[in-house]
Amino acid sequence: MGRIVGLFGVKGWVKLKTFTDSPEILADQAGWWVGRDGDWREVASVQTQRNGATLLARFEGCDSPEAALAYRGFEVGLPRESLPPPGEDELYLADLIGLLVVNTDGELLGALAGMFSNGAHEVMRVVDGDAERLVPFIDQFVRRVDVDAKRILVEWGKDW
Incomplete structure (x- = not known):
């Protein structure tokens, strides 16, 4: 908080x-x-x-x-x-920890290990073994968050 x-x-x-x-x-x-x-x-x-x-x-x-x-x-x-319950189309970022992050090509990028703010927006820390990716948590890259399916769909290349 x-x-x-x-x-x-x-x-x-x-x-x-x-x-x-x-x-x-x-x-x-x-x-x-x-x-x-x-x-x-x-x-x-x-x-x-x-x-x-x-x-x-x-x-x-x-x-x-x-x-x-x-x-x-x-x-x-x-x-x-x-905490109050999140409103419609709202969520707590803590609820996303552990969700799988998959790109629009269907490639698994890893699991969401944490979030931090860079001053302009939130950034996801996605971990896959020893690899770590930092993906901005903004509409330009995050296509869908499905807490029930435990997945976050992103427009992000596996080699970025």
């Missing part, structure tokens, strides 16, 4: 870059999950507030810049049950 990108002030606040169009979802939750490299833990959010394009947060027991520094670079998430 976001990443802690810095500190704010002298009372232990952190700055959060959100990856959602609805940052109020985070602000409305009493507890968040934070972590990196697969090591996640729950923290209680004492306060949140907007500051321009960023969301500020202060966690229970985090009362100084030194304490807040320990959270810099951490990803922020929420339990799935805390």
Whole structure:
């Protein structure tokens, strides 16, 4: 849902870059999950507030810049049950992890291992053994996403 990108002030606040169009979802939750490299833990959010394009947060027991520094670079998430159901023609990117990515020639490119933002759009990290492809998750290349069939159809050459 976001990443802690810095500190704010002298009372232990952190700055959060959100990856959602609805940052109020985070602000409305009493507890968040934070972590990196697969090591996640729950923290209680004492306060949140907007500051321009960023969301500020202060966690229970985090009362100084030194304490807040320990959270810099951490990803922020929420339990799935805390999220609203996706709307029609919407999905959560996390639901795509593990789907097979096939091109319009019928060639298997690999499985979706992750997503990241390059600032302009989301990018799929497609892995097939030792090979890795980065495919922009935009209409120009993504033809169809079929979660039920566990497939993503892309206009992308196997040798690109």
